[in-house]
Amino acid sequence: xxxxxxxxxxxxxxxxxxxxxxxxxxxxxxxxxxxxxxxxxxxxxxxxxxxxxxxxxxxxxxxxxxxxxxxxxxxxxxxxxxxxxxxxxxxxxxxxxxxxxxxxxxxxxxxxxxxxxxxxxxxxxxxxxxxxxxxxxxxxxxxxxxxxxxxxxxxxxxxxxxxxxxxxxxxxxxxxxxxxxxxxxxxxxxxxxxxxxxxxxxxxxxxxxxxxxxxxxxxxxxxxxxxxxxxxxxxxxxxxxxxxxxxxxxxxxxxxxxxxxxxxxxxxxxxxxxxxxxxxxxxxxxxxxxxxxxxxxxxxxxxxxxxxxxxxxxxxxxxxxxxxxxxxxxxxxxxxxxxxxxxxxxxxxxxxxxxxxxxxxxxxxxxxxxxxxxxxxxxxxxxxxxxxxxxxxxxxxxxxxxxxxxxxxxxxxxxxxxxxxxxxxxxxxxxxxxxxxxxxxxxxxxxxxxxxxx
Numbered sequence: 471x472x473x474x475x476x477x478x479x480x481x482x483x484x485x486x487x488x489x490x491x492x493x494x495x496x497x498x499x500x501x502x503x504x505x506x507x508x509x510x511x512x513x514x515x516x517x518x519x520x521x522x523x524x525x526x527x528x529x530x531x532x533x534x535x536x537x538x539x540x541x542x543x544x545x546x547x548x549x550x551x552x553x554x555x556x557x558x559x560x561x562x563x564x565x566x567x568x569x570x571x572x573x574x575x576x577x578x579x580x581x582x583x584x585x586x587x588x589x590x591x592x593x594x595x596x597x598x599x600x601x602x603x604x605x606x607x608x609x610x611x612x613x614x615x616x617x618x619x620x621x622x623x624x625x626x627x628x629x630x631x632x633x634x635x636x637x638x639x640x641x642x643x644x645x646x647x648x649x650x651x652x653x654x655x656x657x658x659x660x661x662x663x664x665x666x667x668x669x670x671x672x673x674x675x676x677x678x679x680x681x682x683x684x685x686x687x688x689x690x691x692x693x694x695x696x697x698x699x700x701x702x703x704x705x706x707x708x709x710x711x712x713x714x715x716x717x718x719x720x721x722x723x724x725x726x727x728x729x730x731x732x733x734x735x736x737x738x739x740x741x742x743x744x745x746x747x748x749x750x751x752x753x754x755x756x757x758x759x760x761x762x763x764x765x766x767x768x769x770x771x772x773x774x775x776x777x778x779x780x781x782x783x784x785x786x787x788x789x790x791x792x793x794x795x796x797x798x799x800x801x802x803x804x805x806x807x808x809x810x811x812x813x814x815x816x817x818x819x820x821x822x823x824x825x826x827x828x829x830x831x832x833x834x835x836x837x838x839x840x841x842x843x844x845x846x847x848x849x850x851x852x853x854x855x856x857x858x859x860x861x862x863x864x865x866x867x868x869x870x871x872x873x874x875x876x877x878x879x880x881x882x883x884x885x886x887x888x889x890x891x892x893x894x895x896x897x898x899x900x901x902x903x904x905x906x907x908x909x910x911x912x913x914x915x916x917x918x919x920x921x922x923x924x
Contacts, residue, residue, distance in 0.1 A: 474716055477723035478651055484730035491737050502736045509694045511551045514678050516697040520544045550583040558683050568642045571634055579605035582672050602670045607631060612667055624667035633666045656684040657722035661710045691729040765875040765893040770841050772894050780898040787903050789825055791911035796825055800853035808845035845870040851914055864917040866910060
């Protein structure tokens, strides 16, 4: 399963938990949204180069205090973004109308506050100034030069109106037919909007605002893309431009999941704050591990399943490989010793079987009504009986340890696949069973060869 699909499953679970808590207390919800708005406004503007710190942003938006020595334009950008969020929230709460081009142009007008001049280079390579129009699609190309020196082309001014109409119609149709996940629709809308770049300025902030509008219309909290994530964010956008949409979808889904986690914690009464780098690393680690099955804790029933599925077939396969060697010796035995019981009472297991006559061994070891902590299974071939050679005995021990979460098998056999360590839900494969049995038999074969070829 791809990381994107894993994230969507996590998102669906978290949203179901949040929906079960709704309706939230209005005062609590407003407090949560206020924190999101502050983070959202600071980071969205900082990504575009705004120089105000997060503290200065909060003081300006909450108290109206300007930061000494910082450009007026930076303060206007913060105010415009805050007003745009207010407009967005009013649009969501005031009606259930779908998003239209008219609303997009109005939101752009609110965001940029007032017309302003920016420096540009003319087609002749001369410096000039350009007035940024509010709420109007671009009338001149706004291509950019990438860090590699190449030109990245956005939609032409002539193509922009039709492409914007197609984009707005697409998202309305997709939300209507419900074939795509809402998070995927919002993320694809964001990417396509930036690919069109319909306005002279403010396109990045607009893309994030509109993506959040679509998410919030469908019950999700807003996404906050933080300044320290800027490079990852822009790289994911570039990959989407090159056709790898999965990278950007995964990035945005991860941010939606983060916002849901924060919203759930706040709705449960926890004090929420900007996630630290350590908290993000922990979240990423857990995400990478969440598809891995958790180990099962040892129980008598689980141990019985292990014996029946793996260890009994192993013993029978060892017996099959040893039988041709048994008639070279007077005696062939299997000794089983070990401990069983509980934390207070530990009792011993002591069993003996003849390899030639035991139908199945050492099955009685697990038929006791206790968990077994360890087993030593000793295979003995005693009294070599070919008269030309001196008689000798040979033995090999397999050690089985049963810890809380894992079992292990080990022996002194050379060139062996052992030691093996597994979780209890991981059975031995047929190939492993065959390899262990062959190495047990080879141990005795090598011992016989050493004694009879001198």
